[in-house]
Amino acid sequence: MHADLDAFFASVEVLDDPSLRGKPVAVGGAGERGVIASASYEARRFGVRSAMPSVVAKRVCPALVILPGRFDRYEVYSRQFHNIVRDLTPDYEPLGLDEVFADLRSLRRLGVRPLDAAAALRSRINGELGLFCGVGLGRNKLFAKLASKESKPRVVDRGLIEGPGVFWVSPELETQWLAVLPVRALWGVGPATAAKLAQLGLTWVRDLARVDETTLAKHVGASMAAALAAYAQGEDRREVVVDRALKSLGHDQTFARSLSGANEVYEALKTHAAVVARALREKDLVARTISVVVRFDDLTSVSRSQTLSFGVDDEHAIGAIGEALLQSVDLSRTIRLLGLHASGFLVRNENQMQLSFGLDTVSLDAKSSATEISRERQVSSEALRDAVDEVRRRFGRTSVGTASELSEHGVEIATQRGRHAFGPEVARDESDATSER
């Protein structure tokens, strides 16, 4: 099963402000660089679509009300949506805030028919949340997803046509049904892949069935070719994965006015670091890899990343790493987007080596190994600052510093085992004990 809430963000806004009912409403950025994230069906009648630039949306629908997103609010509804699905079966996998896949095989073994389960789900979501939901049923994720699209209301000639609400692709009909869909309808086929396929004369799913997978792979890569070849046969081995682990998190921002100059970029980076650090701590994670992405005014992007031998979750540490990564980016160009991302997660726990540069704690015990750091010698942020000041007073300004300063000076630290140089490359250096670092 695939279940998908109708016009989710826009619908939540209408629920919270009934005066919006019946009006063309969208959620998204209203500024010059904004895009539409979600549009009510009234707005869709005018041609407003998600991912459409807001200025375009306003042009095709001058009466459009564009609201900024309130994601905390959507998350509340999303959790309730997931809870209702969970009541049906624990075998479900969220996809964003407003979609889920669910494996109904265990329900079937209990004698519950998928069509009944789908109807019950829609009824509860509408009754308890006031939202509408389309449900697709099929033999695998491929058909369930395509079917849920078919279940939705549709705009035809500026009018709205009700959808069936539930759509089931029965196994007997699935091959014929699939054959006449455009390749663009398939999961993983976006504008770029569709264009490549079009060059090969492949427009419809049935066209894919007649092309050799090896040939396909030369144009779209091995992984995509294998998926497409399977989909063309109606085969999809992807499982419903319960509790998929988070792999990365980050924060990106497109600025209403592009940034110019390193100082503006570094200021923005600090804000980003605080957002990312808070998200990590909220999830009890530390990240080994930090990356930055910069998009210039000409829409070209570059990214830089660095993987450390330990995890971080502190905004100052993350900010300093980000700043160091930006050293090799041309900041004399004007920048419309700055992103900061964390990945390579380790679960944060008592034994995890945790280097913090700020509020949190620093535990550097030269006698213990990396895996048995005790928290006994934790240093409060004030004590840390005081200690840093004292070291600088006695040994000079560059004797100890933050990671951002490492890129300029490098730092040398004396421990019971000798002296250790710290510089921009230190994170890659596995030769000395992490605990001493």
Add this chain to the structure above:
DNA sequence: TCTGGGGTCCTAGGACCC
């Protein structure tokens, strides 16, 4: 019409290890 922000996955090359 001019392109967001949250993510995932894939590819290719290079460094490195055995």
Add this chain to the structure above:
DNA sequence: TCTGGGGTCCTAGGACCC
């Protein structure tokens, strides 16, 4: 002295999903 083939990890970029 110059070399293979298996593997992992990291980096950068790109495509795609909602």
